[in-house]
Amino acid sequence: MRAARTVRGRGAGRPTLEEVAARAGVGRGTVSRVINGSPRVSDRTRAAVEAAVAELGYVPNRAARALAANRTDAIALVVPETETRFFAEPYFSEVVRGVGQALAETEMQLLLTLVGSDRERRRLAQYLMGHRVDGVLLVGVHADDPLPELLEQLDMPVVISGPRSEEEPLASVDSDNFAGARAAVAHLVARGRRSIATITGPLDVYGARRRLDGYRAALAEAGLPAAAQLISPADFTEEGGRRAMADLLARAPEVDAVFAASDVMASGARQVLREHGRRVPEDVSLIGFDDSAIARHMDPPLTSVRQPIEEMGRAMAQLLLSQIAAPEPSRPRLVLPTELVVRAST
Amino acid sequence: MRAARTVRGRGAGRPTLEEVAARAGVGRGTVSRVINGSPRVSDRTRAAVEAAVAELGYVPNRAARALAANRTDAIALVVPETETRFFAEPYFSEVVRGVGQALAETEMQLLLTLVGSDRERRRLAQYLMGHRVDGVLLVGVHADDPLPELLEQLDMPVVISGPRSEEEPLASVDSDNFAGARAAVAHLVARGRRSIATITGPLDVYGARRRLDGYRAALAEAGLPAAAQLISPADFTEEGGRRAMADLLARAPEVDAVFAASDVMASGARQVLREHGRRVPEDVSLIGFDDSAIARHMDPPLTSVRQPIEEMGRAMAQLLLSQIAAPEPSRPRLVLPTELVVRAST
DNA sequence: CATAGGGGTGGGAGCGCTCCCAGTCGTGAT
DNA sequence: ATCACGACTGGGAGCGCTCCCACCCCTATG
Numbered sequence: 001m002r003a004a005r006t007v008r009g010r011g012a013g014r015p016t017l018e019e020v021a022a023r024a025g026v027g028r029g030t031v032s033r034v035i036n037g038s039p040r041v042s043d044r045t046r047a048a049v050e051a052a053v054a055e056l057g058y059v060p061n062r063a064a065r066a067l068a069a070n071r072t073d074a075i076a077l078v079v080p081e082t083e084t085r086f087f088a089e090p091y092f093s094e095v096v097r098g099v100g101q102a103l104a105e106t107e108m109q110l111l112l113t114l115v116g117s118d119r120e121r122r123r124l125a126q127y128l129m130g131h132r133v134d135g136v137l138l139v140g141v142h143a144d145d146p147l148p149e150l151l152e153q154l155d156m157p158v159v160i161s162g163p164r165s166e167e168e169p170l171a172s173v174d175s176d177n178f179a180g181a182r183a184a185v186a187h188l189v190a191r192g193r194r195s196i197a198t199i200t201g202p203l204d205v206y207g208a209r210r211r212l213d214g215y216r217a218a219l220a221e222a223g224l225p226a227a228a229q230l231i232s233p234a235d236f237t238e239e240g241g242r243r244a245m246a247d248l249l250a251r252a253p254e255v256d257a258v259f260a261a262s263d264v265m266a267s268g269a270r271q272v273l274r275e276h277g278r279r280v281p282e283d284v285s286l287i288g289f290d291d292s293a294i295a296r297h298m299d300p301p302l303t304s305v306r307q308p309i310e311e312m313g314r315a316m317a318q319l320l321l322s323q324i325a326a327p328e329p330s331r332p333r334l335v336l337p338t339e340l341v342v343r344a345s346t
Numbered sequence: 347m348r349a350a351r352t353v354r355g356r357g358a359g360r361p362t363l364e365e366v367a368a369r370a371g372v373g374r375g376t377v378s379r380v381i382n383g384s385p386r387v388s389d390r391t392r393a394a395v396e397a398a399v400a401e402l403g404y405v406p407n408r409a410a411r412a413l414a415a416n417r418t419d420a421i422a423l424v425v426p427e428t429e430t431r432f433f434a435e436p437y438f439s440e441v442v443r444g445v446g447q448a449l450a451e452t453e454m455q456l457l458l459t460l461v462g463s464d465r466e467r468r469r470l471a472q473y474l475m476g477h478r479v480d481g482v483l484l485v486g487v488h489a490d491d492p493l494p495e496l497l498e499q500l501d502m503p504v505v506i507s508g509p510r511s512e513e514e515p516l517a518s519v520d521s522d523n524f525a526g527a528r529a530a531v532a533h534l535v536a537r538g539r540r541s542i543a544t545i546t547g548p549l550d551v552y553g554a555r556r557r558l559d560g561y562r563a564a565l566a567e568a569g570l571p572a573a574a575q576l577i578s579p580a581d582f583t584e585e586g587g588r589r590a591m592a593d594l595l596a597r598a599p600e601v602d603a604v605f606a607a608s609d610v611m612a613s614g615a616r617q618v619l620r621e622h623g624r625r626v627p628e629d630v631s632l633i634g635f636d637d638s639a640i641a642r643h644m645d646p647p648l649t650s651v652r653q654p655i656e657e658m659g660r661a662m663a664q665l666l667l668s669q670i671a672a673p674e675p676s677r678p679r680l681v682l683p684t685e686l687v688v689r690a691s692t
Numbered sequence: 693c694a695t696a697g698g699g700g701t702g703g704g705a706g707c708g709c710t711c712c713c714a715g716t717c718g719t720g721a722t
Numbered sequence: 723a724t725c726a727c728g729a730c731t732g733g734g735a736g737c738g739c740t741c742c743c744a745c746c747c748c749t750a751t752g
Contacts, residue, residue: 367732372731372732373731373732373733374732374733375731375732375733376730376731376732379730379731386729386730386731387730387731388729388730388731391730391731410737412737413737413738413739414736414737415737416737
C-alpha cells in the first residue's frame with residue numbers, strides 16, 4: 001500500500017510552481033498570479049511564465065490549491081438512488097450531460113453522490129459538513145427529505161431540480177409542468193375530444209400537482225367540466241397507471257381521451273385500454289409526459305410532453321456557479337418551457 | 347469572490363486534527379493513526395480519540411490529506427458523451443449505481459467526466475496527467491480512442507468496460523456476449539425455428555463480433571447452416587435495424603426468426619416486419635439484446651438478453667480499487683453472465 | 693532635485709494532514 | 723537487578739499552493 005503510493009508518487013517529478021518559477025526566472029508568487037489570471041503582471045513576465053509552463057507541462061496540484069485557498073473547485077450532484085429508476089430512464093444521463101456542459105468551461109469538477117440507504121444519507125451529511133464541495137445540485141428530493149434544510153443551515157449554495165412546493169426556499173430549476181399539461185389537454189380538445197380524463201402522479205409531489213392544475217386550466221378554457229370521476233390519482237408507476245385506467249373505465253366509460261402525467265403510467269393505461277378493446281387513438285386518445293424512450297416505442301407511438309432535461313441540467317449548474325461566485329440571498333427560480341410532441345396516439 | 351470565500355471559510359472553525367488531539371490529550375500523530383485505523387494504538391487511547399472526534403464532529407480535510415499523502419482518494423468515471431445516447435438508456439445510470447455501491451464502502455469519491463469534443467478529450471488527458479485521480483474507469487471507448495494508451499503510459503490504474511479486442515491489454519469487465527447470443531439463438535431453435543437470421547452491430551466493435559460468434563455457434567450446434575444472406579450487419583441504431591430487416595426480407599423471405607444484437611435494432615426490425623405483414627411471433631420470432639425499457643414496452647414485449655449492468659459497474663470499481671491497492675501488472679478480465687429474458691416475441 | 697506614488701515582484705507564513713524518527717514506557721529474559 | 727526489545731506515543735518536517743506584506747524601481751509631481 002505504502003509502497004504503491006510511493007511508486008506512483010513523486011518519482012515522475014511532476015513540476016511544481018517553484019520549478020516553473022525557476023525556469024521562468026521569476027518568483028513563485030508571480031507564477032501563481034499568471035496561473036490565476038491576475039492582471040498585476042507585466043506582459044513580458046506573463047509570456048515568460050507561460051512559456052515555462054508549456055515547456056514543463058505544468059499542471060497545478062489541485063489538493064495544494066484547495067488546501068491553501070480553502071475552497072474545493074468541486075460541486076456535488078446528489079442523486080437519491082431509489083429515484084434513479086423512478087426518473088424515466090434518460091433523465092439521469094441527460095441531466096448529467098447538461099451539468100457537464102456547463103462545467104466544461106470552468107475548472108469545477110463534478111462529484112457524483114448516490115444516496116441509497118439512510119446510512120449513506122447520514123454519511124453524505126457528514127461529508128458536506130466537511131465543506132468538501134463548493135456547492136450542491138439536488139435531484140429528485142422528496143418533500144420530506146432533511147437534506148435541503150441541512151444544506152440551508154450549513155449555508156452551502158444549493159440548486160434543486162424541481163421545487164418541492166410553491167414557496168420553495170432554495171434556488172430551483174423546473175420545467176413548466178403547468179403549461180405542458182395545459183398544452184397536452186388543449187391538444188386533446190382540438191382533436192375534438194370531450195370526455196378527457198387524467199391519471200395524475202402522487203399529489204404530494206409539486207410537479208404532479210402542477211400537471212393536474214394545467215389539466216384543469218385547459219378544460220376550463222375549453223368550457224369543459226372537470227368532473228371528479230375523470231381524475232384518477234396514481235403514483236407514476238406502470239402498475240399504478242393500469243389501476244387508474246381500470247378505475248376510469250369503470251367510473252366513466254364514456255371517456256374518449258386520457259392525459260397521463262407520465263409515459264410510464266400511460267403505458268400501463270394503454271395495456272388496460274387494449275384489454276378492454278378500446279382502440280388508440282380511434283376510441284381513446286392517449287398522451288403521456290416526459291417523452292421518454294417508452295413513448296417513442298409504444299404502439300401506437302405516444303404523444304407526450306417533452307421536458308428540456310439537458311437544458312435543465314445546464315441551468316442548474318450555471319445557477320449554482322453564480323451562487324458560489326456571489327452568495328447573495330437571492331434564490332432564483334427558473335422555469336423552462338415544455339414542448340408537446342405529437343405522435344400517433346392522439 | 348475573495349470575500350465570499352472568507353465568509354464561508356475558516357469562520358465556522360471546522361475542527362482540525364490538532365484540536366482533536368488537544369481535546370483527547372494526545373499527540374497529532376496518534377489521532378492520525380486512529381483516524382486511519384492503524385493497529386499501533388492502545389485501546390484506551392483509541393477510545394479517547396474517538397470520543398473527541400465525536401464530540402467535535404471532526405471530519406478530516408480531504409485536500410490536506412491528499413496533499414500530504416500524495417494520493418487523491420478519488421477515481422474518475424470517463425464517459426464519451428456521444429456514447430451516452432448510444433448506450434441503451436438505462437446503461438449509464440445502472441453502471442453508475444453499481445460503481446457507487448462498490449465505492450460506498452470506501453472513502454473513494456467518484457468523479458464524473460464527460461468527454462464530448464476533442465478539445466475536452468485533450469483537457470482530460472491534461473487533467474489525468476496531473477495525477478488528480480487514483481484510477482480511471484473507462485466506459486464505451488472506441489477501438490481507436492487514444493485515451494487507453496495514454497493512461498497505460500501514465501501507468502495509471504484503469505478498468506475498461508468492454509474489451510476492445512481479444513487481446514485487450516487493460517483490465518476489463520464485460521458481459522458474456524457470446525453465451526448470451528448463443529442462448530438466444532438456441533432458444534429460437536428450441537421454438538422450432540429453422541431459418542434464423544441475425545442483425546449485427548458494427549463488426550469493428552468487439553462485443554458485436556462476439557454476439558455474431560454466439561449466433562454462429564448456436565446454429566452450428568443445431569446443425570443449421572449460417573447462410574451469409576441470413577447475416578445482416580447494422581450499427582446498433584433503429585434506422586439501421588430497419589434497413590437490415592428490409593434487406594433480410596428481400597434476400598431471404600423464408601426467414602422465420604431474427605436475433606437482433608440490440609433492442610433498439612430489434613425495434614426497427616419490428617416496424618419493418620409489421621409493414622410487411624409479418625406477425626410476431628407467429629410468422630417471425632424476434633429477440634433483442636440489452637433488455638432495455640424498450641424491450642418491455644414493445645408490442646409484443648420483446649424477448650431479450652439481459653446484461654448485469656449494475657453488477658458490471660460494481661465489478662469495475664472493485665477491480666480498480668484492487669489495482670490501486672496493489673498495482674501488479676496482472677490485468678484481469680472479468681466476464682459476467684448474461685440471462686435470456688423470454689417474453690411474447692418468441 | 694527630492695519625494696511620493698504606483699505597478700510589479702519576491703518570498704515568508706501558513707493551510708491540515710501524513711510520514712517517520714526519536715523517544716518513553718513496560719515486560720520478559722538473563 | 724540489568725538489559726534488550728517491543729508497544730506506543732509525540733511532534734518535526736514537509737506536501738504545493740495562496741495570500742499578503744515588504745520591497746524595488748520608475749515615473750510623475752511639488
